[in-house]
Amino acid sequence: MEIVKIPMTIERQGGKVLLGRVEYNDNLMTDFAQTVEELETKIKGLLWGFEKLAPEQVKFICQYDIYALFQKFDFLKISNVAEHAGMNPGLLRQYVSGAKSPSEEQVKKIERTLHKLAEELKEAIIVTW
Incomplete structure (x- = not known):
């Protein structure tokens, strides 16, 4: 099984809500979540639903805004x-x-x-x- 690396941009969307977006096969997919981990799971679900790309095949290359970075790396x-x-x-x-x-x-x-x-x-x- 080949791992597909996909850039994902994660940024604050007001309050503590995060917006994630990826582009795959010229399709833009976005979703909202409270945590980076939840966002990754939801976007993987979209990739499965629209592109039949299995979640275990996907590795995100994340790009964070400042808020999302400190939320992800809260240590x-x-x-x-x-x-x-x-x-x-x-x-x-x-x-x-x-x-x-x-x-x-x-x-x-x-x-x-x-x-x-x-x-x-x-x-x-x-x-x-």
Whole structure:
């Protein structure tokens, strides 16, 4: 069975509702959910219903807005990420809450910071005594 990788954009759609959208075979499919996991399940259902693409064949390549990113990776502390990015934590909280929209430059700064932290974490070695 071949795994099909499909880009999915996930963004806040007001309140705590997430909107997900994918394009497959020139068909745009969208749905709403409270969590990223629920959204992935619902979109996989749409892909099965319209394209007969089995859920276990689908791997999403997710693109998140700031709100959806911190919802998905809820173990990240906004203030710590902001500190590592050299940003004001209050400003990042405003981006996450939707009170303000980040510029493309700010989005890239946050993205670079997260990738750097992920690389550092990937290199961590845990030992037992």
